[in-house]
Amino acid sequence: MNGQQGSGGAETDAAKGISARERAYRGIRAKLLNGDFPAGGFIEEVAAAEAIGVSRSPVREALNRLAAEGYLELHPRRGAMVRGLNAAELRDLYEVRLMVETHAVRKICRERRVVPAELTVLCERHEATSPDDFLDCVEINRLFHQAIVAAAGNTVLVQVFDGLQAPLARVAMLSLQQGVGKTDIIEDEHRQMIAALSAHDEAAIVDLVKRHLDLMPRLVSALQR
Amino acid sequence: MNGQQGSGGAETDAAKGISARERAYRGIRAKLLNGDFPAGGFIEEVAAAEAIGVSRSPVREALNRLAAEGYLELHPRRGAMVRGLNAAELRDLYEVRLMVETHAVRKICRERRVVPAELTVLCERHEATSPDDFLDCVEINRLFHQAIVAAAGNTVLVQVFDGLQAPLARVAMLSLQQGVGKTDIIEDEHRQMIAALSAHDEAAIVDLVKRHLDLMPRLVSALQR
């Protein structure tokens, strides 16, 4: 229906320059993050196409992309099944994310890399964002961690990190929707991380990352009740 | 994500049970690994479709998938550009791969996980494979390392590992084609890794992994000449 909106909170649908494939991708993704599709159910191409106002072709491409990103599971001759979040996968995800971010901050410290000013900017944007705009909060938080990983100077590591984002975004959305996440604590920890990183204090930043990401498994267990 | 693809030698055309999309994917991927497409060039959909004997639709889906896997780069209104291998990316790739496999073997040792018998089987298959069948050699080697990562019991880690395979496969193919890789050395090291893993000797296996993967940057520099 009227559901499609992009990451930035601005009205993106009126912009006709956007391709149909992109509109389909964003629209379906937003609904997935919103929990509009039941886990385990199938997304029907014609229905999605009509809802967005495009034909099946761009919808199929969007579904393929979403499947590659881990949102969906493609079953031959059946369609695109919505993947649910299970505790085991989230535990694995947390472990991998910790590995990636720890590797990144260690590298930054050891190689005395300059910490991008972007991090502070993102903190300010986070502060300025309305806590009700879940999509925006999640996006800014993602950008913050991505910027840290990127500062390590390994493009493949960034790609790996990006590949983890699909389930992460869903967990984050769920937390915010249910009022579990506390954005002020997150922001405070982010500022501490900037300080430790800028000082190239490896022990401190590794500890901070561990504690910061430890939010996730606690959120998960809170959500499971 | 990285689908199991019919390993090399088998003739893949006559099998009619395979979907057109899969035929397109395998066909284009094989040509990419073979180096039949010049890096930086564009793959034209109609030409590829006619070469495989299907229409543009499955070819488009195959191109999307190959782009998601890192073989191609999609440029809007231009098409699918063949990504080349550059030294910087390969260095990054090696670093990430080392991080992943080190994490896996450490976890296996620390949690006293049982090492799958599959590893020995794969060694034997490797031994039995004709050294001329590049695709098969590369595939078996990939399966060996994937089995180790899988033995760590973290599905997300396996997915990350699979995500690295596109450029890895291309490097491996290139090495074999140019006679740089020595399969017997690789196999010997694989057997040592099985032994160290089975003994849960963390220091030994980490060292072995480091030395084993260190083949890669050396291959790369050899290929660059």
Add this chain to the structure above:
DNA sequence: ATCCCTCTTCTTGTATACACGAAGAAGACA
């Protein structure tokens, strides 16, 4: 001769039509 403009042509992006297979409903038989 060089540069710019225009037009042609080719390729991708999107829509639609057709084919095949799967899931569920309805009916026959035990």
Add this chain to the structure above:
DNA sequence: TGTCTTCTTCGTGTATACAAGAAGAGGGAT
């Protein structure tokens, strides 16, 4: 009444037709 079979229906998989933008050729102006 329960189960097996068959048929209908619906949705994906694939092919094709149409639209629109981009690259390159060709001609004209400076």
